[in-house]
Amino acid sequence: MKHATEEELFRYRQGDAKGRETTAAHLQECGECRAELAKLEEVFSALDAIPVPEPGEDYGTRVWRQIAPRLPEKRARWWEPLFMPRRLVVAGVMAALLAIAFLAGQWSKTGNPGIGDVADAVKVRERVLVVAVGEHLGKSEMVLVELSNVQPASGQRLINIAAEQKRAEYLVEENRLYRQTALEGGDKAMASTLDELERVLLDVANSPEEVTPAQFESIQKRIAEHGILLKVRVVRQELRTAETGRKSQPAQTDSTAKERNKV
Amino acid sequence: MSGEQAEGVAISDAVAVERTLAGEREAYRVLVERHSQYVYRLAYRMTGKKEDAEEVVQEAFLRAYQKLEQFAGNANFATWVYRIAANYAIDRLRQRKNEDARREQPQRVAEGEPEPDPLSEVKDRAPSPERLAGSAQLAARMKEALDTLTPAERTAIVMRHWDGCGIEEIAAVLKSNTSAAKNTVFRAVQKLRSALKPFVDARGAARAVGTES
Numbered sequence: 336m337k338h339a340t341e342e343e344l345f346r347y348r349q350g351d352a353k354g355r356e357t358t359a360a361h362l363q364e365c366g367e368c369r370a371e372l373a374k375l376e377e378v379f380s381a382l383d384a385i386p387v388p389e390p391g392e393d394y395g396t397r398v399w400r401q402i403a404p405r406l407p408e409k410r411a412r413w414w415e416p417l418f419m420p421r422r423l424v425v426a427g428v429m430a431a432l433l434a435i436a437f438l439a440g441q442w443s444k445t446g447n448p449g450i451g452d453v454a455d456a457v458k459v460r461e462r463v464l465v466v467a468v469g470e471h472l473g474k475s476e477m478v479l480v481e482l483s484n485v486q487p488a489s490g491q492r493l494i495n496i497a498a499e500q501k502r503a504e505y506l507v508e509e510n511r512l513y514r515q516t517a518l519e520g521g522d523k524a525m526a527s528t529l530d531e532l533e534r535v536l537l538d539v540a541n542s543p544e545e546v547t548p549a550q551f552e553s554i555q556k557r558i559a560e561h562g563i564l565l566k567v568r569v570v571r572q573e574l575r576t577a578e579t580g581r582k583s584q585p586a587q588t589d590s591t592a593k594e595r596n597k598v
Numbered sequence: 599m600s601g602e603q604a605e606g607v608a609i610s611d612a613v614a615v616e617r618t619l620a621g622e623r624e625a626y627r628v629l630v631e632r633h634s635q636y637v638y639r640l641a642y643r644m645t646g647k648k649e650d651a652e653e654v655v656q657e658a659f660l661r662a663y664q665k666l667e668q669f670a671g672n673a674n675f676a677t678w679v680y681r682i683a684a685n686y687a688i689d690r691l692r693q694r695k696n697e698d699a700r701r702e703q704p705q706r707v708a709e710g711e712p713e714p715d716p717l718s719e720v721k722d723r724a725p726s727p728e729r730l731a732g733s734a735q736l737a738a739r740m741k742e743a744l745d746t747l748t749p750a751e752r753t754a755i756v757m758r759h760w761d762g763c764g765i766e767e768i769a770a771v772l773k774s775n776t777s778a779a780k781n782t783v784f785r786a787v788q789k790l791r792s793a794l795k796p797f798v799d800a801r802g803a804a805r806a807v808g809t810e811s
Contacts, residue, residue, distance in 0.1 A: 345784050349758075377798040378791045382759055384737040385744075387642050390652075394638065395631030402630065402656050406663050409621050497613050 339368045344375055462578070468513050468525070469574040475510070475532055476567045478502050479558050482539065485551070493545040496554075503539035510536060528566050535563050611675040619666055626666075630659050633676050637683045643756045644687040646741055654690060658683035680761070684753060684771045691749035736797060743793035750774075751786035758783050 339347070339358050347358040362368055391397075478499050487494050514529035538557050542550065558564065609617075609628060617625035634655055641654035662669075662679045669678055744752060750772050757763040757771065769779035791798055 341788065342784055345787055346780075349783075351780075374798050375787070375791065378787055378794065379759060381736055381740050381794055381798065382755070382790070385643070385740050386737060387639050388648055390635060390638050395634035398634045398652075398655055398659060399627045399630045402660055402663075403623075403627070405660060406623060406626065408623065409619060409666075495609055495613075498610055501616075 338365065339371070341371070341375070344368065344372050348372065348375055348379075464516070464520075465574050465578050468517075469571055469578070471506070471509050471513055472532075472567050472571045472574070474502070475506050475536065476564065476571065478506065478539065479535065479564050479567070483555055483558055483564065485555075487548045487551060491548060493547060494551045495545050496539070496542065496551070497544040500539055500542055500544060503536045507533060507536045507540050525570070528570050531561055531563055532567060535561060615666065615669060615675060618663070626663055629662075629675060629679075633679055634659070636676060637679060640680060640683055640756065640761060641687055643760055644684070644752060645690065646744060650690060650694075654683055654687045657686050661686065681767070681771060684757060688749050688753045688771065691752060695749060736794075739794060739797070740790070743790050746793065747786050747789055750782050751789065754779060754782040755786040755790070 339361050343354060343358050346353060347355060347362075362372065482496065482499055485494065510529055510533045514526050514533060517523075517526040517529060535558055538554060542554060546554070609625075611629060611632070614625045614628045618629070637655050637658055638651055641651035641658075642648065645651050645654060658679055661682050662675075665682075669675070744755075747755070753771060754768050757768045758765075765776045765779050765783075768783070769776045772779055772782060774782070
């Protein structure tokens, strides 16, 4: 019988997939290799015998005192405000809308466009919007899901929602631009869903950074009572379907889009 | 009063990073206080000395602060600072080995001795299984054995065994590929096993026949 090598036993112990089944089968039959594996295991047990001296509960504070005087001031550089998340979002949305306007305008400047040119421009416009709105809904859904899933610990006085609140703040601005675009494009159903989403996002954005459990519960209730999460998911799914089947399927009509608001 | 107590409520690492970058230096205190113990454990296991470990912790947080602009917002701060500490500790270990080698070399050359294999030194000093019965002795023996590892081997075994790091993460710290990192962990285990052979064999045999859990 060919015994497992030390390296094979080590890889087996480490959970390496390579040769795992062969080694496992061999170990079932071979007591000698099982003993070798046990010896290897002892090395790891021996490692655990080394104690790490406890640095003390206030260790973090001591480290802070030692390094604080050596930390230079961090000053925002002149260009940093331009790259703040909220401004980036608005800039991104504006860029997407400009691209749509530009692409949609191309055919009208060519004089006598053919039917194919018009259809292409419309398709491009739709595609850009579908992708951009899909991403926006995805980000919004994530914030709402995170808020819905938080269970405050018993006795917790305050819940910090600063991160979600900040994200909601810039999602509100993004949402406003997409809602206006949907209205101008005549997609009333989309505009209505975005309008509902905006109200919930505004609630979150206007909340304090730290809320009491009662305030937090009220935010969760507002998210739940509008069924907005489900609506957002349905619209995202529709957008995904529209994106994947864009070439083969006809454009979504306003009447089919209305169906989602019945959810 | 600690940073977290002053805040009244814990803020997330992501918010603390964002506030630090916005110029609020006190926000960094939250991160330091929250993760110092975790980084200390790594540093101690890598260096084996309290003073060196404390130096690694301070340097890791200083470097993390300096590089905070490079920190990707969606990453985990604890993992990031851990990696910075591991990188600094491995440099520190290499430096220490070089200094030790420089101190010892002139003596050996003068005495005309060949350079010994660190592993054989461990074997030569290996006490009997009886002497290793106590866990304090075992720990002391293992500490000695760890000191014979190269900085890369020590880093690899510490990251893998105690902190359960993935091979990719170890490879990133060692600046090698995953295959080389796997081999480094294996080499470290082999050396430790040789160093502790009498003890490991006796206990392993007992474990295999089921006389010891």
